[in-house]
Amino acid sequence: MSGFEYVRADDLDSAVALVSGDPGAAYLAGGTTQLDLVLKDRVVHPSRLVDIGRLPLRGTTLDGDRLRVGALTAMEELAADPVLAARLPFVREALLAGASTQLRNMATIGGNLLQRTRCRYFRDPDVPACNKRAPGSGCAAVTGAARMHAILGASANCVALHASDLCVPLTALDAQVHVQGVDGRRVVPLTRFYVLPGDRPDVENVLAHGEVVTHVDLPLLPAGTASGYLKVRDRASYEFALTSAAAALLVVDGTVERARVALGGVGTVPWRAVEAEAVLVGAPASVETFRAAAEAAIHDPFTVPGTEFKVELAKRTVVRVLSTVSGVRS
Numbered sequence: 001m002s003g004f005e006y007v008r009a010d011d012l013d014s015a016v017a018l019v020s021g022d023p024g025a026a027y028l029a030g031g032t033t034q035l036d037l038v039l040k041d042r043v044v045h046p047s048r049l050v051d052i053g054r055l056p057l058r059g060t061t062l063d064g065d066r067l068r069v070g071a072l073t074a075m076e077e078l079a080a081d082p083v084l085a086a087r088l089p090f091v092r093e094a095l096l097a098g099a100s101t102q103l104r105n106m107a108t109i110g111g112n113l114l115q116r117t118r119c120r121y122f123r124d125p126d127v128p129a130c131n132k133r134a135p136g137s138g139c140a141a142v143t144g145a146a147r148m149h150a151i152l153g154a155s156a157n158c159v160a161l162h163a164s165d166l167c168v169p170l171t172a173l174d175a176q177v178h179v180q181g182v183d184g185r186r187v188v189p190l191t192r193f194y195v196l197p198g199d200r201p202d203v204e205n206v207l208a209h210g211e212v213v214t215h216v217d218l219p220l221l222p223a224g225t226a227s228g229y230l231k232v233r234d235r236a237s238y239e240f241a242l243t244s245a246a247a248a249l250l251v252v253d254g255t256v257e258r259a260r261v262a263l264g265g266v267g268t269v270p271w272r273a274v275e276a277e278a279v280l281v282g283a284p285a286s287v288e289t290f291r292a293a294a295e296a297a298i299h300d301p302f303t304v305p306g307t308e309f310k311v312e313l314a315k316r317t318v319v320r321v322l323s324t325v326s327g328v329r330s
């Protein structure tokens with residue numbers, strides 16, 4: 001392992017300067033992803049890790065019709081927030097479906113958004129073919145054993161999954177990500193925060209080098225909206241999603257008036273299912289409508305040997321979450 005400099009930042013401006021001024025520098029928050037990649041898997045080789053863990057970017061504030069969440073708020077801390085529980089229950093469900101209690105007490109919201117893929121080939125330095133790790137080297141997952149991989153937004157260049165649970169309802173909600181860099185602050189909608197791999201799988205998001213996430217704004221669900229998060233996984237106690245879906249529905253007199261749907265476990269980025277939403281809005285809240293929405297959500301999948309099962313599983317996940325949220329059963 002090559003060495004790196006460890007620096008604990010005293011304030012946000014110096015943290016941004018320390019990372020921006022060194023092309024090999026990176027942020028360290030709770031460390032649950034970063035330290036694995038650097039010290040255990042040894043696939044990330046920073047020259048400097050800037051620890052932002054003690055900066056005052058922690059906690060939530062209710063600001064009108066949105067909940068502002070500091071980037072260093074721990075997942076478990078956010079899950080315990082009473083406003084979140086009352087007004088954004090599907091976000092709470094997704095948080096509590098992720099990782100373990102111990103991890104959730106270390107893992108931060110900013111780190112969750114920026115967690116790296118769990119693709120086993122990306123995390124194995126002995127595998128040479130990984131376009132995400134070594135641009136232009138190929139993708140070992142396309143021909144090797146694959147299962148926990150993406151079927152949407154994927155291609156022969158990369159099938160690495162964005163594995164976050166939290167990002168699924170946040171994508172459905174249109175959460176807004178606040179970032180700060182050397183050139184100032186800006187706000188990026190989460191739906192435009194991630195970049196499809198295309199022919200540059202190493203570029204994962206729109207952040208410039210050194211930009212730090214300071215907080216995330218979560219719009220509260222309108223009154224009368226029901227929501228839910230369903231995660232399908234190999235074991236209920238502790239596992240990443242095979243497929244997942246988040247839905248928020250406003251149903252009035254049996255008709256869907258408002259719909260937000262996003263998918264997890266299937267996309268190279270957290271996947272907003274706008275086609276499903278278009279099918280749902282104005283349609284009767286019925287299992288037939290939900291099936292049509294699921295077909296629309298999972299269109300043009302890219303599968304490799306080992307991931308074909310996700311196509312049908314993802315559709316069933318969408319139908320199930322919509323049925324549960326609306327209370328409509330077949």
Ligand SMILES: Cc1cc2nc3c(=O)[nH]c(=O)nc-3n(C[C@H](O)[C@H](O)[C@H](O)COP(=O)(O)OP(=O)(O)OC[C@H]3O[C@@H](n4cnc5c(N)ncnc54)[C@H](O)[C@@H]3O)c2cc1C
Nearest residue numbers: 029030031032033034098099108110111112114164165213
């Ligand atoms: C065993 C295990 C199981 C897990 N299971 C799940 C699961 O089921 N569901 C799920 O959603 N997640 C799961 N995770 C992922 C976990 O949620 C993330 O590791 C965690 O949220 C990352 O947060 P962190 O504060 O530890 O980030 P770190 O590890 O410190 O950083 C992660 C990345 O984010 C960057 N970063 C961190 N904060 C910022 C910031 N504010 N601005 C800019 N960049 C930043 C770092 O530079 C790094 O690249 C699991 C992780 C582990 C280790």
